[in-house]
Amino acid sequence: MNNRKIDDLDLKILNILQEDGRVSNAEIARKVGKAPSAVLERVRKLRRHGIIKGYECIVDHKRLGSGLTAFTSIRVEEGVGATEVGQRLSEFPEVLEVHYTAGRDSYLVKVRVQDTEALQATLAKFGTIMAVRDTNSTIVLTTVKESRVIPLPSTNE
Template sequence: MINRKIDDLDLKILNILQDDGKVSNAEIARKVGKAPSAVLERVRKLRRNGIIKGYECIVDHKMLGRALTAFTSIRVEEGVGATEVGAKLAELPEVLEVHYTAGRDSYLVKVRVEDTESLQATLAKFGTISAVRDTNSTIVLTTVKESRVIPLPTNDE
């Protein structure tokens, strides 16, 4: 369910920003048919309300020597609802995502490293966290789709 504070204009602005985070305020205004000052205030409100969390630069991980992507399921011994291990995992620079999960495993972690030797070293780091009991990694062969964009339907669609 979409936040009730978000209207159709906000959704249009969010779609534009998700497509290109560096788009100018004037270009957004042109695309949505509003004054730049009105659009700027909308974007500020979306940031203030925590809907826009920030902007990021997407780099080609292979060009930067991080050709291997792996997903690791991690089983831990910590209290139900405790996420201290997750916080420790998140501190590692090769860890891109940490998800606390329901089920047999406690965490699903996305890792980007140079090669299998680097993955082995990363798994060894996981093992130094005292509550970690087991890991199971899946190495990605090809990424078909990877995105952080959330499609936001507007009344125009």
């Protein structure tokens, strides 16, 4: 974090928080064998230095009417390294992820919508962005794994 490396205690805390972002400070302290005040200070430092970016609630998108997931590759005409189109794409509420990529296509976008008609409407919205030249979508049939957990180096226990 800035001038010091993340140590084993930080890694243990991060692993616990990735497993359950709602875990109490007292429970983290119990699991790592430290005082709650020491753990709280560690978590605050991890947040302050941007290692912990936030906490989120994971919902069942199918139960909320967004049962179709698609990945869309988008080819655009914009300068090398420019990401203005990516910024515009990220403004659509059905767009969950926007990745600027190397290769033939400029962006890989993850979209969650109700059905194929809604996907078609979303692609039409993408087409209103002047620099967009081509889209190619892959519809997900079944998600085998979806996670935001980052594999961290193992800690010496």
